[in-house]
Amino acid sequence: MDNRQIAAIFARMADILDIQGENPHRIMAYRRAAENIAALSRPLEEIWRAGELDSIPGIGKTLAEKIDELMRTGRLEAYEKLRAQVPDGVVEMLQVPDVGPRKAALFWKELGITSIAELEEAARAGKLRSLPGMGVRSEEKVLAGIEALKRRSGRIPLGTAWELARALLEPLRELPGVVQAAPAGSLRRMRETVGDLDLLVAAEDPEPVMARFRSLPQVAEVLLSGTTKTSIRTHDGYQADLRVLPPARWGTALQYFTGSQAHNIRLRGLAQDRGLSLSEYAIKREDGTEILCATEEEVYAALGLPLIPPELREDRGEIEAALAGRLPDLLELSDLQGDFQFHTTLSDGRASLWEMAQAAHAAGLKYAVVSDHSRGLGVAHGAGPEELRRQRAEVEEVNRRMGGTFRVLTGVEVEVRADGSLDLPDEVLAELDIVVAAVHSGLRQPREQFTARAIAALRHPHVDILAHPTGRLLGQREGADVDMEAVLRAAAETGKAVEINAHPWRLDLNDVGIRRAIELGVLLAISSDSHDPEDFGLLHFGVAMARRGWASPAHILNTRSAEEVLAWTRRS
DNA sequence: GCCGTTTTCGGCCCGACTGTTTTCAGTCG
Numbered sequence: 001m002d003n004r005q006i007a008a009i010f011a012r013m014a015d016i017l018d019i020q021g022e023n024p025h026r027i028m029a030y031r032r033a034a035e036n037i038a039a040l041s042r043p044l045e046e047i048w049r050a051g052e053l054d055s056i057p058g059i060g061k062t063l064a065e066k067i068d069e070l071m072r073t074g075r076l077e078a079y080e081k082l083r084a085q086v087p088d089g090v091v092e093m094l095q096v097p098d099v100g101p102r103k104a105a106l107f108w109k110e111l112g113i114t115s116i117a118e119l120e121e122a123a124r125a126g127k128l129r130s131l132p133g134m135g136v137r138s139e140e141k142v143l144a145g146i147e148a149l150k151r152r153s154g155r156i157p158l159g160t161a162w163e164l165a166r167a168l169l170e171p172l173r174e175l176p177g178v179v180q181a182a183p184a185g186s187l188r189r190m191r192e193t194v195g196d197l198d199l200l201v202a203a204e205d206p207e208p209v210m211a212r213f214r215s216l217p218q219v220a221e222v223l224l225s226g227t228t229k230t231s232i233r234t235h236d237g238y239q240a241d242l243r244v245l246p247p248a249r250w251g252t253a254l255q256y257f258t259g260s261q262a263h264n265i266r267l268r269g270l271a272q273d274r275g276l277s278l279s280e281y282a283i284k285r286e287d288g289t290e291i292l293c294a295t296e297e298e299v300y301a302a303l304g305l306p307l308i309p310p311e312l313r314e315d316r317g318e319i320e321a322a323l324a325g326r327l328p329d330l331l332e333l334s335d336l337q338g339d340f341q342f343h344t345t346l347s348d349g350r351a352s353l354w355e356m357a358q359a360a361h362a363a364g365l366k367y368a369v370v371s372d373h374s375r376g377l378g379v380a381h382g383a384g385p386e387e388l389r390r391q392r393a394e395v396e397e398v399n400r401r402m403g404g405t406f407r408v409l410t411g412v413e414v415e416v417r418a419d420g421s422l423d424l425p426d427e428v429l430a431e432l433d434i435v436v437a438a439v440h441s442g443l444r445q446p447r448e449q450f451t452a453r454a455i456a457a458l459r460h461p462h463v464d465i466l467a468h469p470t471g472r473l474l475g476q477r478e479g480a481d482v483d484m485e486a487v488l489r490a491a492a493e494t495g496k497a498v499e500i501n502a503h504p505w506r507l508d509l510n511d512v513g514i515r516r517a518i519e520l521g522v523l524l525a526i527s528s529d530s531h532d533p534e535d536f537g538l539l540h541f542g543v544a545m546a547r548r549g550w551a552s553p554a555h556i557l558n559t560r561s562a563e564e565v566l567a568w569t570r571r572s
Numbered sequence: 573g574c575c576g577t578t579t580t581c582g583g584c585c586c587g588a589c590t591g592t593t594t595t596c597a598g599t600c601g
Binding site: 023024025026027028029030032033057058059060061062063097098099100101102103132133134135137138141185195196198224225226227228229231241243256257259261264265266267268269271272277278279280281 | 573574575583584585586587588589590591592593597598599600601
């Protein structure tokens with residue numbers, strides 16, 4: 001049983017208990033446990049074997065016993081009992097927007113509805129409106145929610161959300177009276193996917209801002225609109241929430257709406273300990289007087305904390321670290337001196353080596369590794385030994401023309417075959433500065449086989465970096481089923497680096513993997529994987545993932561100079 | 573169900589918006 005499965009069981013138990021109207025704090029305890037387990041960087045099974053379950057926040061005696069039962073037997077009696085009491089379809093109704101535990105229970109108990117399909121049928125037949133607390137409007141909202149659920153393609157990949165937020169905020173920023181405008185929520189925390197957009201504007205008069213927001217061309221539907229909050233759905237089916245607050249309250253507002261919810265709950269607890277109450281509007285003293293915070297620094301300072309960077313705000317130990325004065329010295333984009341992957345027209349890139357080198361230099365880098373695909377990746381017109389030799393000559397020429405201001409390092413993104421071997425001869429690989437090994441095919445191989453392939457690549461003497469270790473494409477393709485713990489241990493043992501692919505469709509290794517890699521002493525290499533001169537601008541997404549994984553400059557290969565990197569490749 | 577030098581019991585974050593209500597429950601974040 002892996003962490004995700006066990007987290008899913010506890011989350012499901014919370015949903016069932018919620019529908020049953022259980023004690024909300026007991027429900028919260030299950031939810032919190034599920035979230036903390038999902039966020040663990042170590043396998044839960046390892047923690048269980050070591051008898052250290054009580055070290056996980058939110059896991060007490062009872063839940064530890066339940067984990068023990070799951071690990072030993074693969075089953076959980078309490079879970080099976082709960083599932084027998086509430087049909088799965090009733091729990092699934094919670095996915096419908098505006099249907100919560102109370103209404104799901106109402107529909108089930110009063111009308112015997114046990115699936116979303118039955119719910120839709122009942123709503124169309126006008127059977128919901130006569131239920132207590134319901135009406136025609138509520139019935140319409142249920143139908144609209146079901147429609148939205150059908151359209152919903154899941155969470156928004158970070159890169160898409162980033163661009164959409166920029167497009168929605170730009171026109172608001174230009175309005176008179178708007179002092180600040182910024183994304184908040186999981187987008188500001190740079191989670192790999194974003195549920196919906198949280199946008200924040202500081203202005204004394206909210207109404208003109210709300211009006212402009214409602215009239216933006218991207219808006220398909222206004223879901224709700226009040227004096228402080230407006231929610232819309234875009235034509236692409238994404239939801240965006242805009243909040244407008246006075247500039248003097250910007251700090252509390254930005255802090256609050258950045259979240260995460262778990263982080264904020266902890267912060268409110270700290271406020272209570274100090275006799276304070278924290279909300280998006282202000283910090284309130286017990287006598288009712290307000291402390292206004294125009295910056296987030298002031299909010300954290302009032303609670304006796306240094307500013308915690310948004311990427312860390314997940315209640316994954318950052319509050320304890322902040323209290324102890326041990327927040328990590330997080331990596332910054334400006335720490336990067338180089339990039340470990342870009343492509344040219346030799347394979348599937350869209351620009352020449354010269355154009356790419358200039359773009360990388362313009363992006364502030366001092367060096368970059370040209371890493372065209374090897375021949376094995378047919379779709380990308382991969383390069384063979386002869387093409388790579390010719391490219392080496394071209395690299396020398398480009399480096400000469402750059403006049404010492406920038407250096408291209410020779411390299412390749414060599415294909416790892418299904419059996420774990422590489423599709424270029426050793427003598428070709430030996431001539432290159434950097435060898436990046438990548439798996440692009442056979443992602444559906446069984447876990448053991450895929451893991452063995454990745455480890456074989458890491459053990460190859462000429463390989464320096466393992467690229468995008470799961471091969472996932474966010475929102476399009478699941479990554480391979482891989483024993484990441486084993487792969488990271490192999491990287492640690494061989495002294496090889498693992499890639500953080502910065503492309504917003506990949507973000508692979510992800511934040512949890514990065515944090516574990518750092519714990520195991522694995523070096524990480526951030527790659528833009530640029531196929532176009534503009535793509536070097538994507539590196540900040542990779543930096544964001546590294547920050548979410550608590551990375552400092554020392555953990556990241558890119559912070560070293562080209563000479564230091566070359567010295568590292570000559571490691572024994 | 574978790575958690576704790578102010579507690580091993582009694583707390584557990586806070587507010588907006590909507591719809592069905594006449595003072596509030598439900599949902600969401």
